[in-house]
Amino acid sequence: MTRPRAALVSLDATPWYHLVNRCVRRAFLCGTDAVSGQSYEHRRGWISDRLHQLAGVFAIDVAAYAVMSNHYHLVVRVDVERAEGWSDDEVLKRWTALFTGPLLVQRYCAGADMLPVERKAVSELAATYRERLADVSWFMRLLNEAIARQANAEDGAKGRFWEGRFKSQALLDEAAILSAMAYVDLNPIRAGMAETPETSAYTSVAERMAELPEGDERDTGKARAASPDRPPCDSPRETPVGQGPAWCETLPCQPLMPFDATARLSHAIPFAFEEYLELVESTGRCQRPDKRGQIGERVPTLLDRLGIDPEAFIAASSTLMQRFGSAVGTPASLTARCAARQARHLRGMRAAREVFERRAA
Incomplete structure (x- = not known):
């Protein structure tokens, strides 16, 4: 039975979520359609650009994403405190970057003289917009609508482009965040679309x-060669005029969420990037069909610190959506989630015990 979104996205439980949306009508979101032979590769840039743009407007940070042939994955963090700290003027500035807004808001933004009752109405609208700017459903709505309209216009088609509402998984702890990010970043390798993370x-x-800066100890040449038409996303960055949909020409881009293992930044991913990259590269080698194997004797630092079983992590990094339900986390986190929702069971408890509890040697 379909659950209400409020039961799946509860910021009281966690600000972190894994989100997935898929296309309908067999038409490709991106890639090359094997039936018609038509290439839709350029649409990948639409998704990536729109993600960065909406992250610059919403109080929602993008930690990980992967654009596949007929679906995409996101890992995001909702920052309600940031939205609550915005003034009404800041909220209206951000919202009117997406919508023109009612006439009352347009007059206020233009500096028109207003009666006290009109200013009160504007303040009430700003409160509504503030809530929306920290709402995952609004974020996904504006992402999906923009892509659907542009793709339908290009295809000369009408009707649905997405199969339905997006799927979401609450990420209840650091182990869940790490697993979801690795699952997302390794999607192209698992699907045979790339051989290594830097070429995906x-x-x-x-x-x-x-x-990464030139001369870094990691070989980044392949990463730059993988998508030569994609410049690094600096803040702010704008899509060149005439090289994308109309909305690409107005909204600046926001970089991806930074890494910070020191936990000094509340709006950062709680790992070191070098340790995360080590884990992704090790797991990616195990997932490649021509290089099946085990993580070596040296367990990646993050798995060791979080007490995650290496071999179970490999399995979970390819079956996260199937093995877990509406929430991902350690057994303790899932148990707490059950108690908070007054539920008797959450799908994924067995997987949580297998993956997030280190087995005795």
Whole structure:
């Protein structure tokens, strides 16, 4: 039975979520359609650009993403405190970057003289917009609508472009965040679209590696060659005029969420990027069909610190959506989630015990 979105996205439980949306009508979101032979590769840039743009407007940070042939994955963090700290003027500035707004808001933004009752109405609208700017459903709505309209216009088609509402998984702890990010970044390797993380175009890990400085100890040449038409996303960055949909020409881009293992930044991914990259590369080698194997004797630092079983992590990194339900986390986190929702069971408890509890040697 379909659950209400409020039961799936509860910011009281966690600000972190894994989101997935898929296309309908067999038409490709991106890639090359094997039936018609038509290429839709350029649409990957639409998704990536729109993600960065909406992250610059919403109080929602993008930690990881992967654009596949007929679906995409996101890992995001909702920052309600940031939205609550915005003034009404800041909220209206951000909202009117997406919508023109009612006449009352337009007059206020233009500096027109207003009666006290009109200013009160504007303040009430700003409160509504503030809530929406920290709402995952609004974020996904504006992402999906823009892509659907542009794709339908290009295809000369009408009707649905997405199969339905997006799927979401609450990420309840650091182990769940790590598993979801690795699952997302390794999607192209698992699907046979790329051989290594740095060559998996339109993923967050490839974008991060492409932005590494020249001379870094990691070989980033392949990352830059993977998508030569994609410049690094600096803040602010804008899509060149005439090289994308109309909305690409107005909204600046926001970089991906930074890494910070020191926990000094509340709006950062709680790992070191070098340790995360080590884990992704090790797991990616195990997932390649021509290089099946085990993680070596040296367990990646993050798995060791979080007490995650290496071999179980490999399995979970390819079956996260199937093995877990509406929430991902350690057994303790899932148990707490059950108690908070007054539920008797959450799908994924067995997987949580297998993956997030280190087995005795």
